[in-house]
Amino acid sequence: MIRSRWARWLARRIPAATRVQLNQRRIFIMPNRVGAAFSVMQILLLLAAINYENSLAYGLTFLLASVFVVAILHTYRNFTGLILKAGISGAVFVGEQARFRVRLESDGRAHQAVALGWPPASLQMVDVPANGQSECELDMPAQQRGWLRPQRLRVESRFPLGILVAWSWVDLDQAVLVYPRPLAGDLPLASGGSPDEQDEGARATGQGADDYQGLKTYQPGDNRRRLHWKAYSRGQGLLVKDFAALAGRDLWLDLQGVEGDLETRLSLLCYWVLQLDAGQQAYGLRLPGMELAPDYGETHREACLRALALYGLMP
Incomplete structure (x- = not known):
């Protein structure tokens, strides 16, 4: 029930389209495991500063907190404005790997270390130059004939410090036609x-x-x-x-x-x-x-x- 409600909410917030541009409504950002450990360390530093009334400990705590806030802004800035477009994908036979082409375009600034794919499989990482574009191919096994429509694509970035992850789930409305697996035999x-x-x-x-x-x-x-x-x-x-x-x-x-x-x-x-x-x-x-x-x-x-x-x- 939770997954179905989450899918319906995503469909309303990020509808399926062959072209998607990431903006504040389509980007989610949270600390990752490294960021969570970084936050715990700041809390411990703050407690130590309060306990020992140490000015240097206070200064280090607030400096690290400022770095954390600035990292949020830069992680979001690296991700926002990125344009994703669905490429042309050819038909395959059952048992082959279907290839989905995705084109990433810049709206002006460069986008560093952008990863995309379908979890739990490993994500493919690309860099998008300023006022340029990059293209990547994502593979998915074709296990049965008919139209193969992948689930929503996860796009994420941990740039620049790796303590926060900005991500989005986009549906580029892609589909690959899967033919039956050829089977040798007598001519029917x-x-x-x-x-x-x-x-x-x-x-x-x-x-x-x-x-x-x-x-x-x-x-x-x-x-x-x-x-x-x-x-x-x-x-x-x-x-x-x-x-x-x-x-x-x-x-x-x-x-x-x-x-x-x-x-x-x-x-x-x-x-x-x-x-x-x-x-x-x-x-x-x-x-x-x-x-x-x-x-x-x-x-x-x-x-x-x-x-x-x-x-x-x-x-």
Whole structure:
């Protein structure tokens, strides 16, 4: 209950945004363990000064108290005005480390020894130059498919004396799409078209990976995985292997045609999306309630992987 109330209070005080600038409403400052020991020492010095009526002890006590107050001002000054922006983060597969990019910018003054991260993991420390910016990458394990949305980011600084810590909890509204983990297996194939089109009377047409047509001269944009290095070593120039697709044999990756639990089936389809895309073979994807027509290329691959990552999950 306390944590939920704390989260609601933070959401009101520091709402989620892709750009957050720290100010007096968003900064908290308290003595850390070193600062607490420093305060206890001052109290003991004050008691000793009162007991022995020693002017030097009084002077040292008040001097240290002044240093403590000045440290509060400088710790706050080093932290206030810092701007945090969410960077662009790419998609990953289950089991990989999702990388969240955060950009820190200065509003004029330099910001020293700024640490950020997600406790209990260690925080990453950066310095932000005056009128400049710094960028850091924060890693988080991707353990399940779908959208990975991290908790609030802790940003803190103990500059200059290390006896006080100024911190804030910011939500940069970041998310990384996590694809299923690719799982090798037999091709879960469902052929499109009529039975007559699936017989041996199918003809080669267009670019694909079904029928070997011979060698052709390399052109910019051709798949480099099909380079014929033996011909190149014989001095015949840079050639690539030419394949053609068979008409009437559209490849469909169908979730209903795969056995196993849901995550295993999605992982298998993910593997074959990557394999067919690498071979520039046109393929389609069928999921209950969704169908992506046969195609190939980066846009089609990303659409299929996204559909697999979000299938069956709440929006």
